[in-house]
Amino acid sequence: MVLVEPGRLELQEFDVQPPAPEEILIKTRITSICSTDIKVFHGQVSSAHYPLIMGHEFTGEVVEIGSQAVKKYSIAVGDRVTPEPYIPCGHCAWCRTDYHYHNCATVGLYGISLACNQPPHLLGGYSEYVYLIAGTILHKLAPATPDLAGSLSSVVGNGVRWVKTLGQMSFGQSLVISGAGSQGLCALAAAREAGVSPIVMLGLSSDQARFALAKEIGVDHIVEVDRQDPLQSVPDLLSGAPDVVIETSGVPIAIQTAIKMVRRSGRVVSIGLSGGKLTPIVFDDLVWRDITLVCGKGQAGNVVDAMHLINSGKYPFDKINNFQYQLPQLGRALAETEKPPPGFIKGAVVFG
Numbered sequence: 573m574v575l576v577e578p579g580r581l582e583l584q585e586f587d588v589q590p591p592a593p594e595e596i597l598i599k600t601r602i603t604s605i606c607s608t609d610i611k612v613f614h615g616q617v618s619s620a621h622y623p624l625i626m627g628h629e630f631t632g633e634v635v636e637i638g639s640q641a642v643k644k645y646s647i648a649v650g651d652r653v654t655p656e657p658y659i660p661c662g663h664c665a666w667c668r669t670d671y672h673y674h675n676c677a678t679v680g681l682y683g684i685s686l687a688c689n690q691p692p693h694l695l696g697g698y699s700e701y702v703y704l705i706a707g708t709i710l711h712k713l714a715p716a717t718p719d720l721a722g723s724l725s726s727v728v729g730n731g732v733r734w735v736k737t738l739g740q741m742s743f744g745q746s747l748v749i750s751g752a753g754s755q756g757l758c759a760l761a762a763a764r765e766a767g768v769s770p771i772v773m774l775g776l777s778s779d780q781a782r783f784a785l786a787k788e789i790g791v792d793h794i795v796e797v798d799r800q801d802p803l804q805s806v807p808d809l810l811s812g813a814p815d816v817v818i819e820t821s822g823v824p825i826a827i828q829t830a831i832k833m834v835r836r837s838g839r840v841v842s843i844g845l846s847g848g849k850l851t852p853i854v855f856d857d858l859v860w861r862d863i864t865l866v867c868g869k870g871q872a873g874n875v876v877d878a879m880h881l882i883n884s885g886k887y888p889f890d891k892i893n894n895f896q897y898q899l900p901q902l903g904r905a906l907a908e909t910e911k912p913p914p915g916f917i918k919g920a921v922v923f924g
């Protein structure tokens with residue numbers, strides 16, 4: 573499914589050739605739909621190159637491995653794999669530093685920066701086959717891991733990043749996760765795995781499907797912010813202010829609430845995007861209350877931990893993509909991701 577230009581999707585056919593020596597050919601099984609796809613669809617992502625096959629959260633089955641790639645990757649034909657979206661250069665200062673290769677100046681991004689009008693053409697997940705090119709970081713799915721869960725490797729990687737790299741959390745700390753979307757749910761699983769407890773999730777009364785899954789993953793308390801004031805409910809539930817707040821929604825009032833809510837000398841991890849809206853913050857409050865405010869992009873170097881979590885089978889990640897579509901329905905899938913129908917958590921395109 574080619575995004576010929578912003579706003580125009582078209583089903584096109586390409587010949588599938590054997591992969592080049594450095595490449596791996598996979599047959600796509602699941603591609604998870606990301607809110608970034610919506611921005612790429614509307615032409616709001618500066619690194620996007622059209623015409624483009626979108627899709628950067630996917631799993632596939634290895635069909636053929638190039639002669640050089642065989643030496644670099646310990647994979648076999650038939651393995652189920654998920655690539656990281658970023659394709660780092662591997663040589664610059666950012667790429668040689670832990671957890672920062674997403675700052676690489678020449679980093680490639682599946683489904684975003686690689687146009688489909690030049691070989692090997694198939695470089696995004698909304699395609700029946702995808703070529704994984706030199707520099708790809710690849711992870712294997714365990715035999716029992718559902719494809720749906722594997723397709724979330726980078727989303728779970730983000731959750732790991734908010735909790736571990738940015739949040740610096742460990743067992744016994746209390747946490748509030750603001751936002752019940754897939755990012756909040758993946759952060760919840762990472763926090764549970766780290767022994768963080770108790771955990772409160774903030775969402776809207778329309779988030780019932782998300783809350784039900786959050787309970788399965790292991791949330792301790794839920795606060796519906798359109799029915800209760802979280803600045804009163806959360807300290808009641810925790811018998812005090814939380815050690816850390818992870819704010820995933822990007823809504824200005826939610827960011828302000830997170831800063832007011834966290835304990836003195838606590839930490840706020842604010843990673844939601846507000847779409848360019850201003851969030852007024854009185855920095856004196858941060859200074860006097862000794863608050864650490866951390867912001868940042870998603871996973872880089874966190875997917876290894878994410879795959880441990882996914883392949884452990886301990887968390888029902890396969891239930892996050894609860895709306896599924898066929899490839900020709902991608903237009904509707906994107907529209908529903910943008911304006912979610914009741915019960916929607918996250919969508920996925922299912923192949924085969």
Ligand SMILES: [Zn+2]
Pocket residue numbers: 606607608628629726
């Ligand atoms: Zn994404």
Ligand SMILES: [Zn+2]
Pocket residue numbers: 660661662663664665666667676677678679
């Ligand atoms: Zn680099």
